[in-house]
Amino acid sequence: MAKIADIYYKLDPWVITEQGFDKKRNEVSESIFSLGNEYSGIRGYFEEGFGGDTLLGSYFNGIYENSPQENRVQYKGIVARSHFMVNAVDWLYTRITLDGETLDLAQANVSDFVRTLDMRTGVLSRSFVWQTKNKKKVRLHFERFLDMTHAQFGFQKIQAEALNFTGEVTFELGADFNTIHQSQEQNFWQEVYKQTNTLTSAIIGKTITTNQKIYSGFKLKANQSLETVSVERDKFIGHKFNVKLEERRLFEVIRFSTNVAKKKDIDTEELLEIGETLLTEQIETYEEAKMRQAAYWADIWQNLDIIIEGDELNQQGIRFCIFQLQQTYHGQNPSNNIGAKGLTGESYGGHAFWDTETCCLPFYLLNNIDAAKNLLEFRYQTLPEARNRAKELDCKGACYPIATLNGNEASDLWQHASLQFQPSTGVAYGIWHYMQVSEDQDFLMSHGIEMLIEISRFLRTRGDWSPTGEFGFFGVMGPDEFQMMVNHNAYTNYMAKKTFEYTLESLEKINDQFPERFTELVTEFALTKEEQMDWAKCAEQMLILETKDGLIEQHDGFFKLPHVDIKKIPVEEFPLYHHWSYDRIYRNDMIKQPDVLMFQFLYNQDFSHESKRINYEFYEPKTIHESSLSPSIHSILAAELGREREAYEFFGFATRMDLDNYNRNTREGLHTTSIAAAWMNIVYGFGGIRTDGKELVVAPMIPKQWTSYSFKLTYHQTLISIHVEQDTVTLTKVKGEPITLKLYGEFIEIASEPVIKTIHL
């Protein structure tokens, strides 16, 4: 089941370039060339329209619709109706007509096509020469970017130059709410307002069942005066104008867009006023805005960049990962989260999963602590929905959803939504992990502890006692989704044990240090000593099945399952979900993604080297990595265990999964949360960073294929840079107080002078 690269874009450390247009790859390129700014995302579709395969996708974080169909199976606790991030306004809508021929790259005679995404500026540009049936040639150039600091602003530049004629070209530029949500084959928008004036237009669309509104307004500015005609169609507003192109003279039109998306119901008048004010305030020139954008990215790269010498593919790959992760989320708004495909496609419904806390959080913890906090704030804001979900499951406390946009459970597959508790233990883990890095007592005291109490309550009521007095979870599915309805899944039991313990430890600390707050909590949550003692007992008696050699049994009975030799599964049977009978996946010792190894990674320092070795050696050969996160976790553990070759093999395509379309499904959108895992793969894997103990652990290795690599991170407010060469590692304090950390197991202080040490393998 080797994955094979489909290398297509040009190799360059900072720019993704498509030279020449390949229709068949159009949807893949739309994903690769996605722009986003957390607030919204826009796929790299051709704004002038495209008659071939395309997913014209424009998404706004938290703007969603309910599934049109109810779930046919309606037992208690089974989600009746799902929800999904809905395809929204095409605010780049453009049509260009010359001699009655409308430009469409699916049909047109085109040469010199080049498209580039510059990761230093976040600008996507595209140039080509269009030759009409009448042999007229026009060079066209398009640019677009989404403002990273003024999230409602979007920019489009169109340049046209007649190469062999002088004549009239017709442009139509608009904002279009007729977008089809592709997976539902349906449009989900109602028009509630529209208006045009000379050179400005505005339209407000409203979702059908969720009553969310988006204002989309724009103004045009050209390098010659335009006589425009308003164009109004259902759910569409725009301008049409004719331009006389003089041979070899550049015509340019700029669109300044303002898109305001409101998650909560808002009055149309009120939204209109917000939108119009913003549109009016947009007074910079296009070039000024672009410079501001470049400055933003320069600042970001200053700290976020990972430099790899000697490996151009991974250098470009990791920058693409960091660029897309930053575009998807940077902590702008605590009501946003990170969808499995970011804002780049419809797949997975735009839902956030437990990947947020386990795979994405570390990136922010070490680079942008406020963003990390906001990810946890999202869970605090959705605590009421999690409480409600726990009730649906006949439990107390709060149960976090396996998939969600708005805090409610969106997965209508009961076998996932009702059996997987990774999201709940993941939130508790996220709080704990955030506290390790930030020491933000205020957060723990205020919001953190409330979530911890509610999650512990949920776990207590969902778990149960075996007749012989062990606590554990019955009828669950752990991270290894190839084992369903099992008892004593080690991951679930272990993570729950840690949750109970951390909740109790936090309560004790608050009681010691802030007795008033403790009293408040006791009252607010009707918290009794008995309940706390009960949690302590559950944690103490939690069953973790382990042989005397330290091999942990993934669940009770795992060792008795029939064996499948995964090497013998023919490559054409992957992905198994599509080729194997559904039930067949669940009755053997094959593993989809790390389960025991996952918690040995998350609470890394709880386990001895020997325990990690034994479990890695047992479980790795049984794992088929049908989750794209899986290889990175294995790579990190392989690095730790000194299995250098495996560490590099598993790292393999991590940074270039989408650029080289390894899974052949990049057309559906980018694997955003796998992108986060790729980052972890370098920092936690090769860099040997560990953040799950009292102090920062650094233990770098370096693949022999690389000359050097460097990255920066902030820990306890100190920014340090780590530079690793084949022989040495150099740690430098860039900003902040001196810091003591553990390098290859030894405590060292990083102060004003860089510390240089020999690589320890």
Next chain:
Amino acid sequence: MAKIADIYYKLDPWVITEQGFDKKRNEVSESIFSLGNEYSGIRGYFEEGFGGDTLLGSYFNGIYENSPQENRVQYKGIVARSHFMVNAVDWLYTRITLDGETLDLAQANVSDFVRTLDMRTGVLSRSFVWQTKNKKKVRLHFERFLDMTHAQFGFQKIQAEALNFTGEVTFELGADFNTIHQSQEQNFWQEVYKQTNTLTSAIIGKTITTNQKIYSGFKLKANQSLETVSVERDKFIGHKFNVKLEERRLFEVIRFSTNVAKKKDIDTEELLEIGETLLTEQIETYEEAKMRQAAYWADIWQNLDIIIEGDELNQQGIRFCIFQLQQTYHGQNPSNNIGAKGLTGESYGGHAFWDTETCCLPFYLLNNIDAAKNLLEFRYQTLPEARNRAKELDCKGACYPIATLNGNEASDLWQHASLQFQPSTGVAYGIWHYMQVSEDQDFLMSHGIEMLIEISRFLRTRGDWSPTGEFGFFGVMGPDEFQMMVNHNAYTNYMAKKTFEYTLESLEKINDQFPERFTELVTEFALTKEEQMDWAKCAEQMLILETKDGLIEQHDGFFKLPHVDIKKIPVEEFPLYHHWSYDRIYRNDMIKQPDVLMFQFLYNQDFSHESKRINYEFYEPKTIHESSLSPSIHSILAAELGREREAYEFFGFATRMDLDNYNRNTREGLHTTSIAAAWMNIVYGFGGIRTDGKELVVAPMIPKQWTSYSFKLTYHQTLISIHVEQDTVTLTKVKGEPITLKLYGEFIEIASEPVIKTIHL
């Protein structure tokens, strides 16, 4: 969770009577007063129309539609589209209008209402006095019956007598395909033909996606000449006529109906000809047909009746059970089967389940061996669909569906359709059981062995080897549907072991006695010695988890499940499926219905008294009997174990489950397969009959509440009657050769003289 009787109908040994009309119970009464003749069934709805709650249901065995909606979850092996028995033509359609007021018992002023179902004739009649708003009084009398021997014929009689006036009444009688399938809130019929002549009408309807057709024709005969007008509406044909009612003179109109339903696609012309020929041949008078019907039932009761002295409730109850079972199925056509609700409602989609072979078959085995054979022939006819299903599950051989009308799997709940193999092992059991009673070598040689080979192949490929060399089934759900995705479910393993063994034994026998047939099978099925040896090894190494005391573990890990004290579950939480979170049902030691006890009942003589005692005592207190079959199986085992009180308690409402609406859902239809279990409860339970050994076993007990009871059965072609009083049991050979059987463990021969023995407790 005591079930409480809702006694409503009059107590009488042969007649079910409703005295006075209760609107609120209308749908329950419609179920109770259902008529059927295997070919079709008609609920006891008011043919004149009813404005209150009603389920106007008319069903034809094997006439079905595909579900309009596809299953949203479409993994391999998950049924994409279900099918269901579709509500068909209302061939009793009647409207009666007087002074512009149309009779509707939901509104009308009605007195002297009485409705009776006479189980000696199968005739349903209804009388009442209708007083119009103008104070005119008419006594109306309706009768209907479905011909038991000429299955296409149905009869309706309407009598009207003006009590206090002379005046005109308008009748409209028609055949109506506008019936709404209630659970889908949709009509599924297209009209393909209609025609009226004086006094006769015919219409042909066609299902939308399955292209099945029904011809419905009728002719009218009145005791005065009628001037009729044709009435044609969409999907409707009929006659309208005015009748001048003379005060105190009886008007009578008879409808002779012919309904021809074709499961396979048929030309409209051809069907029309069949229908018209049959309608023309219907030349008896109504009274002649009714007498013929009474003679049929008299003959049936001759052998099928169970007489209970000293218990009027159960006397009426068991007769109602036998009557309804005979109406539902009597082996008329091997392409018919027995739906969970018979032909009396839409619930369970009209599907047959594994109840057919395990609960219904014994009734026919001992009373109507040809019908028993036809039930197995149904499985032979649907062997191609079962083969196809096995393929969908990535297996070889044949997998019988958990729910079906046409042989295809109809359950789109994968957790049942892909994890339950009771239907497949049930068919093998049915073949074996049939052979015990019939000794029909021809059937085994021809059809039986082919099914056995294919089922064994399926079981071999669905089962697997544990690393320590035991064979068994992983990821299954046994009869106890409260344990999902378990390994080594004892029922599945045991039944599979027996299937392998019986298949091998049968093959050996055929090889010995009919080597030519054996050679044929070897060729046709590419049967190798290796495959047979492999099955033998699977049977031998089949894992049945059992303590040294003989307690069988329901599945691997069952003894380690959290305990639920089922006595402490509040009554309002039943049924649990409606009140408990779906996942909560699956993670404790509560049992829905017998699992270990089920196979100890089916292969009763394989187990020692001690083993049955130990398992009964362990599992019975954990069982909540959420399946209506469960109490009867427990009653039978309790009787065997000498637990007289429990045997009678579990018998409890068995015979009157529907008459007294114990489950409060009789409105949806009768619990037809539970009716079969009620019969078994008396014959196998109190009667102590066992048919799973080399000879017939008889070991009656008698509840102390009864004076006596008697029943008849045919075993190896000999008809015997068994009469049980408080002290003695009398066995009499009624017909056939003398027979040797085992009475209380002793061999006795029943020849010309009755054998009288003391009851052995």
